[in-house]
Amino acid sequence: xxxxxxxxxxxxxxxxxxxxxxxxxxxxxxxxxxxxxxxxxxxxxxxxxxxxxxxxxxxxxxxxxxxxxxxxxxxxxxxxxxxxxxxxxxxxxxxxxxxxxxxxxxxxxxxxxxxxxxxxxxxxxxxxxxxxxxxxxxxxxxxxxxxxxxxxxxxxxxxxxxxxxxxxxxxxxxxxxxxxxxxxxxxxxxxxxxxxxxxxxxxxxxxxxxxxxxxxxxxxxxxxxxxxxxxxxxxxxxxxxxxxxxxxxxxxxxxxxxxxxxxxxxxxxxxxxxxxxxxxxxxxxxxxxxxxxxxxxxxxxxxxxxxxxxxxxxxxxxxxxxxxxxxxxxxxxxxxxxxxxxxxxxxxxxxxxxxxxxxxxxxxxxxxxxxxxxxxxxxxxxxxxxxxxxxxxxxxxxxxxxxxxxxxxxxxxxxxxxxxxxxxxxxxxxxxxxxxxxxxxxxxxxxxxxxxxxxxxxxxxxxxxxxxxxxxxxxxxxxxxxxxxxxxxxxxxxxxxxxxxxxxxxxxxxxxxxxxxxxxxxxxxxxxxxxxxxxxxxxxxxxxxxxxxxxxxxxxxxxxxxxxxxxxxxxxxxxxxxxxxxxxxxxxxxxxxxxxxxxxxxxxxxxxxxx
Amino acid sequence: xxxxxxxxxxxxxxxxxxxxxxxxxxxxxxxxxxxxxxxxxxxxxxxxxxxxxxxxxxxxxxxxxxxxxxxxxxxxxxxxxxxxxxxxxxxxxxxxxxxxxxxxxxxxxxxxxxxxxxxxxxxxxxxxxxxxxxxxxxxxxxxxxxxxxxxxxxxxxxxxxxxxxxxxxxxxxxxxxxxxxxxxxxxxxxxxxxxxxxxxxxxxxxxxxxxxxxxxxxxxxxxxxxxxxxxxxxxxxxxxxxxxxxxxxxxxxxxxxxxxxxxxxxxxxxxxxxxxxxxxxxxxxxxxxxxxxxxxxxxxxxxxxxxxxxxxxxxxxxxxxxxxxxxxxxxxxxxxxxxxxxxxxxxxxxx
Numbered sequence: 035x036x037x038x039x040x041x042x043x044x045x046x047x048x049x050x051x052x053x054x055x056x057x058x059x060x061x062x063x064x065x066x067x068x069x070x071x072x073x074x075x076x077x078x079x080x081x082x083x084x085x086x087x088x089x090x091x092x093x094x095x096x097x098x099x100x101x102x103x104x105x106x107x108x109x110x111x112x113x114x115x116x117x118x119x120x121x122x123x124x125x126x127x128x129x130x131x132x133x134x135x136x137x138x139x140x141x142x143x144x145x146x147x148x149x150x151x152x153x154x155x156x157x158x159x160x161x162x163x164x165x166x167x168x169x170x171x172x173x174x175x176x177x178x179x180x181x182x183x184x185x186x187x188x189x190x191x192x193x194x195x196x197x198x199x200x201x202x203x204x205x206x207x208x209x210x211x212x213x214x215x216x217x218x219x220x221x222x223x224x225x226x227x228x229x230x231x232x233x234x235x236x237x238x239x240x241x242x243x244x245x246x247x248x249x250x251x252x253x254x255x256x257x258x259x260x261x262x263x264x265x266x267x268x269x270x271x272x273x274x275x276x277x278x279x280x281x282x283x284x285x286x287x288x289x290x291x292x293x294x295x296x297x298x299x300x301x302x303x304x305x306x307x308x309x310x311x312x313x314x315x316x317x318x319x320x321x322x323x324x325x326x327x328x329x330x331x332x333x334x335x336x337x338x339x340x341x342x343x344x345x346x347x348x349x350x351x352x353x354x355x356x357x358x359x360x361x362x363x364x365x366x367x368x369x370x371x372x373x374x375x376x377x378x379x380x381x382x383x384x385x386x387x388x389x390x391x392x393x394x395x396x397x398x399x400x401x402x403x404x405x406x407x408x409x410x411x412x413x414x415x416x417x418x419x420x421x422x423x424x425x426x427x428x429x430x431x432x433x434x435x436x437x438x439x440x441x442x443x444x445x446x447x448x449x450x451x452x453x454x455x456x457x458x459x460x461x462x463x464x465x466x467x468x469x470x471x472x473x474x475x476x477x478x479x480x481x482x483x484x485x486x487x488x489x490x491x492x493x494x495x496x497x498x499x500x501x502x503x504x505x506x507x508x509x510x511x512x513x514x515x516x517x518x519x520x521x522x523x524x525x526x527x528x529x530x531x532x533x534x535x536x537x538x539x540x541x542x543x544x545x546x547x548x549x550x551x552x553x554x555x556x557x558x559x560x561x562x563x564x565x566x567x568x569x570x571x572x573x574x575x576x577x578x579x580x581x582x583x584x585x586x587x588x589x590x591x592x593x594x595x596x597x598x599x600x601x602x603x604x605x606x607x608x609x610x611x612x613x614x615x616x617x618x619x620x621x622x623x624x625x626x627x628x629x630x631x632x633x634x635x636x637x638x639x640x641x642x643x644x645x
Numbered sequence: 646x647x648x649x650x651x652x653x654x655x656x657x658x659x660x661x662x663x664x665x666x667x668x669x670x671x672x673x674x675x676x677x678x679x680x681x682x683x684x685x686x687x688x689x690x691x692x693x694x695x696x697x698x699x700x701x702x703x704x705x706x707x708x709x710x711x712x713x714x715x716x717x718x719x720x721x722x723x724x725x726x727x728x729x730x731x732x733x734x735x736x737x738x739x740x741x742x743x744x745x746x747x748x749x750x751x752x753x754x755x756x757x758x759x760x761x762x763x764x765x766x767x768x769x770x771x772x773x774x775x776x777x778x779x780x781x782x783x784x785x786x787x788x789x790x791x792x793x794x795x796x797x798x799x800x801x802x803x804x805x806x807x808x809x810x811x812x813x814x815x816x817x818x819x820x821x822x823x824x825x826x827x828x829x830x831x832x833x834x835x836x837x838x839x840x841x842x843x844x845x846x847x848x849x850x851x852x853x854x855x856x857x858x859x860x861x862x863x864x865x866x867x868x869x870x871x872x873x874x875x876x877x878x879x880x881x882x883x884x885x886x887x888x889x890x891x892x893x894x895x896x897x898x899x900x901x902x903x904x905x906x907x908x909x910x911x912x913x914x915x916x917x918x919x920x921x922x923x924x925x926x927x928x929x930x931x932x933x934x935x936x937x938x939x940x941x942x943x944x945x946x947x948x949x950x951x952x953x954x955x956x957x958x959x960x961x962x963x964x965x966x967x968x969x970x971x972x973x974x975x976x977x978x979x980x981x982x983x984x985x986x987x988x989x990x991x992x993x994x995x996x
Binding site (some may be wrong): 434476 | 719724743966976983
């Protein structure tokens with residue numbers, strides 16, 4: 035029988051039962067590989083459930099540093115009888131199945147084209163521990179110990195990770211180390227160690243960090259100066275607000291008084307949450323809310339108010355599978371249109387598309403400057419794949435000389451000096467008016483904020499010319515937004531390319547890998563990663579420079595393509611959609627397959643050159 | 646309503662309060678509500694209360710939702726920032742504004758449609774949180790701006806102008822405010838300025854969630870026979886439990902009451918409120934007794950008014966979440982950004 039052999043390049047998938055304590059053991063496994071200098075990219079595939087339903091943890095070991103999901107499984111750690119059949123089926127031919135053989139299973143439950151590695155985990159646990167919870171928890175550590183022998187993970191690295199995790203908790207440290215060696219020793223003695231899949235120390239991790247996107251967003255909000263956060267729990271965004279609480283507790287206390295330089299309110303719903311954030315933004319505090327698609331739907335009326343009354347506020351949308359309740363624990367990029375045009379009437383909002391936790395940090399911090407400069411709601415469009423998975427990424431960086439851009443604030447001094455204050459007056463030609471904060475001046479600068487139409491001096495007006503004047507200024511402001519947003523990132527092909535590809539957000543790691551694979555296959559494509567909406571003019575130029583441009587997205591309806599066509603006025607015939615929307619993260623294999631198929635169908639020689 | 650704008654110039658002989666403002670400085674734009682609307686009387690009472698308390702108008706933020714009542718902040722305190730938000734959502738916007746700057750005075754103005762129907766949830770939760778504010782519901786039992794539909798506070802059995810009898814139970818906002826932890830709860834009548842002005846003053850000085858339900862007849866759609874929110878009905882059924890004689894530190898007590906007729910409530914922040922008792926058995930500091938009293942008397946069809954409940958040891962949201970004394974909107978990068986050394990530590994913990 036063929037056996038897959040690979041060094042530092044394979045996929046291990048853990049099939050577990052939710053709530054069995056497997057998550058921390060599996061993360062320990064992933065971290066130990068990182069500590070050996072080998073990049074890994076783990077993904078949680080979990081149900082909307084607390085206990086009992088199946089959950090998976092997929093670790094891609096990738097010396098080359100490809101952090102997208104690869105697809106396929108080389109080693110299955112099958113710990114969940116409920117999903118056994120499908121788990122076994124998913125292993126690639128020549129792959130490996132690690133399982134608990136405490137109880138005999140009929141032969142029909144196995145395959146003959148894979149290597150079986152049975153270990154009596156339950157038996158070992160029952161013989162060693164009497165407490166049922168310990169039996170459960172240490173079973174996970176025992177299999178990590180066995181895997182360390184099977185895959186040649188350095189046990190010292192695992193011990194070091196334990197000692198960091200259980201600093202000052204000697205008893206816990208000792209019992210975990212004991213369980214680790216229990217598994218490792220059994221494997222060395224009884225199992226075919228090492229397997230064809232194995233690890234070799236490398237030096238490919240560098241100074242990179244291992245963070246999830248939601249924590250990175252929260253940290254970005256701390257560094258970006260957010261002082262008011264209002265939120266309502268919703269998967270997959272809840273951990274944004276929870277991480278913000280954690281970071282604020284550590285970093286935002288007043289040393290002298292012990293009081294907090296922040297306010298966090300768990301609202302009664304998403305409507306109240308965005309309302310609180312808008313109230314705070316109106317009154318000059320940097321404020322945000324974090325939510326997911328269903329929350330955006332609920333917030334849309336308020337988003338229109340903030341757009342029309344011109345109030346800075348940041349919304350973090352950790353996208354999940356829609357529509358309706360959809361797939362709460364799966365990933366998609368399907369809120370792009372809902373956010374770009376959120377609310378009734380003619381509305382448009384700036385969107386930011388981070389590709390990984392590092393950009394979650396950077397763009398969230400930056401979003402507060404953008405929101406205050408533009409006096410409008412700004413959306414940070416992340417998703418479950420980035421938000422809830424730990425990802426290897428560049429370390430967070432901050433420029434200590436940086437001052438926050440508080441935007442155009444009309445001050446007491448300027449009012450005293452006789453400035454002509456019109457809340458909706460375009461003094462500088464960029465569409466952005468000046469605003470006063472409540473309480474600025476005893477007799478000047480007060481105005482009435484409203485969602486109804488008004489003239490340049492904030493007086494109620496339903497007159498057509500006033501309305502048009504205001505709406506056109508808002509368009510100018512939106513044009514100004516282009517220069518404030520993160521610019522697209524171009525990846526030029528090594529050889530001249532007639533095809534282009536546009537992608538964004540969490541598609542990035544799979545795309546990088548796909549472009550490498552395609553280049554190896556002789557297919558050269560220029561790629562542009564879009565990082566903000568409204569799109570920079572460069573995006574239109576990019577499409578014009580290619581005979582065809584792929585737009586790769588994780589939604590059914592080609593939502594970014596719709597924006598390119600309607601907002602950048604790009605001819606839709608020039609755009610070819612590549613859409614992945616089953617709720618799993620897009621893979622390089624999928625992109626390579628789709629692009630190759632399209633390109634051969636279009637023939638490699640573009641028509642206009644052939645004629 | 647009138648189309649005749651008052652001249653902006655003030656007569657030099659107009660008297661000024663201790664903050665240096667005349668009463669006219671507390672006025673706003675000309676009201677666009679119907680002549681005789683109860684809401685305009687409430688606006689006048691707010692103006693009077695702020696003037697008498699020497700409040701600097703620009704230190705007030707006035708927030709409202711949508712509806713006739715929510716238009717009124719445009720008609721008083723013209724130099725204050727106002728925010729006419731979305732229907733039923735004023736409480737959340739006010740909460741956020743209050744979080745951003747704890748130093749201003751927050752005045753929320755709403756109606757019975759805005760607070761008892763679409764905004765019931767937000768009304769409830771801002772009371773629970775103890776947001777430091779004055780929350781006035783201008784309660785007329787009817788949707789005026791959309792021409793006469795029943796609101797959720799319309800009494801069961803009351804009749805609309807079109808002759809329809811309301812079959813739904815009314816929503817009791819006072820009862821809800823009491824249950825949800827409001828620490829200053831009052832009811833008044835727009836037509837009784839003598840009662841209303843001190844109640845607004847007391848609410849302004851109170852720390853925490855202060856709620857005033859003001860029955861305010863809708864002259865156009867709910868002032869007919871068969872309505873329980875008409876001028877006539879309320880005048881006939883109004884039963885005040887007390888009269889608030891607000892005491893300020895600098896104000897001498899001039900009125901003379903016989904012993905036993907008054908009770909003084911000392912608040913935690915040092916201020917004191919003196920209440921002249923009307924119902925001798927009424928104790929406005931006992932939440933449970935108050936709820937019982939209101940249920941008993943309400944069942945007899947009485948409209949109980951006065952300072953119904955006060956918690957002298959009230960707290961507010963900022964105390965609950967322990968925010969710094971400096972308003973959050975005045976903190977800059979120095980206060981808010983932890984800088985590179987802290988970030989390096991975080992990076993190190995993620996390797």
